[in-house]
Amino acid sequence: MAESTSNTSHAGGLVKTLRPYHVWALGVGIVLVGEYMGWNFTIAKGGVLGSLFAMLVAGTMYTVISLCASELGSATKLAGGPYDWARLFVGPGAAAIVGLAVYMEFIALEAADAIVVAFIASEIFPQLQVFPVTLFVIALLTFINYRGVVGALTLNFALTMLAFFAIITFFFATALGAVETHPGYLLEGAMPNGLIGLFAALQFGPWFFLGIEGAAMCAEECKHPSRAVPLGQQAGMITLLVGAAMTLFLCTTLIPTDALGVSVYPLFEAAQNSGVFIFVALLGVGTLLTCIASANGCVCDASRSWFALSRDEYVSPWFSAVHPKYSTPYKAVIFTAPIAVAFAFSGFLDQVITFSIVSGLLCYVLIPFSLIRFRKLFPESTSKIRPFAGPLQPYIAYFAIGIAILIMSTLFWGYRYNLLFGLLFYTIAYFYFSSRRKHTSGNEPLWSELGWPEPEKTPDQKLKEVSCIECSR
């Protein structure tokens, strides 16, 4: 798919109007909620040093994943993101499990975000009930995404900016001495469970950054994907690294470690402990806004993943329709609502969220692997094939796969059944879709549709072809 130079729309397809700040808003919007809540379970497992270790290890892995997503997204320019990369460069079984994993990851997160918004709303206005407010939030965000991607992501930009501004303001005021901190808390809760705690903390490290790879999923709707995706994705990754460091500093110096490990809204609690009203208000509003932004971004990404699966007939092609007026994959967007509601009221939300993390980690193995395969198939860096080429590849891709497997293995402590169930689910999906696709035509990627030449055959492939011909004789 050659990059357009002048068109802002694509007849019969998705509208191409997004800019780098929309990519940033999509990525950071989904993830920033993890810095407002959830990451602090690293403290419960490994104390302050465990949390810092988890943040640095996960941060390094996500930096690499971001670079892989930038390169693959700006090259393929397709809405399915990790699914399309696996389909093109790995195979149909891997594509199906990545598509499902991305869908599950974002739908589960949307359900959790909508419930948190409803809880906060019911705490502010006690007359409101959680169930109808959750339904209202899911319905409203589905409608916004149905009406158009530009409106949805511009809203995400505003919400995310405000939420990030709240963290920055609070951090600089605290670091410059306007808020009294307690450095003693850092020593008291430095490493309560010893070295084993450091590794146990790794399982919650992804909370700081979980979902940033989703930023590249709007590549098909970008005006200039070869600029918007790498710039927006890297700016988003740096924003999250900065936000994670600020959050860790604020919370560990303002909340005793015992309380921080079990806090529901750690940043808001840190603001409450500061005793400064403006920060309490800012971080309270920030918590609410970041949950809405995350749910909004999840509707966008989950629907694109389902749309891409449908377009290639992994699921019913009925979902691949594009709205004639709004140019959105409206059937896939609407379909996110009942699934999110079912997840939200399943009664197993904590299990669903853990499943979401397992799904994410599986993607973090397959995204770098897709990049390694992409580089092998298309070693040349022309502006048509690879307008952005990330550095130090494929070595850092192998490194990221190693860290993702390491983090996945730490889930065995405490979440072994979730991990085993997740791996079993995706193994069955792999074999089911691989065998199903064997019997359908048109499985080979059509490189010409991407505007690419046929890839050069490796000596191994040539050898295989020769032996196949000999076998058939």
Added chain:
Amino acid sequence: MSAAGNTAASAATQSKYGSKLNMDSVLIAVMLILLYSVQLFLVYSVFSATKPVLSEYSGLVPVYLLFVGLMFTIETIGCLRVRQSIKQHMHEFRYYD
């Protein structure tokens, strides 16, 4: 359009593209500076407050520093590549029109 008009239009486009590329470069530089300063501030704060614990586990500090170094190096080279890619393709794909 006359040759003089064409030259003026081309110079205006070059100037516009140069200034827009500078804006992207400044954005990248500011973000990287913020990243280095905030991360180093955090690591310094945690290390200085937990010195007694870290002295018990002498092998830990190099591991932390290794990951800080890796993160900074990969992100910095990645951002420089983003700038290089924008500069290389900005006229071909008309990024700033």
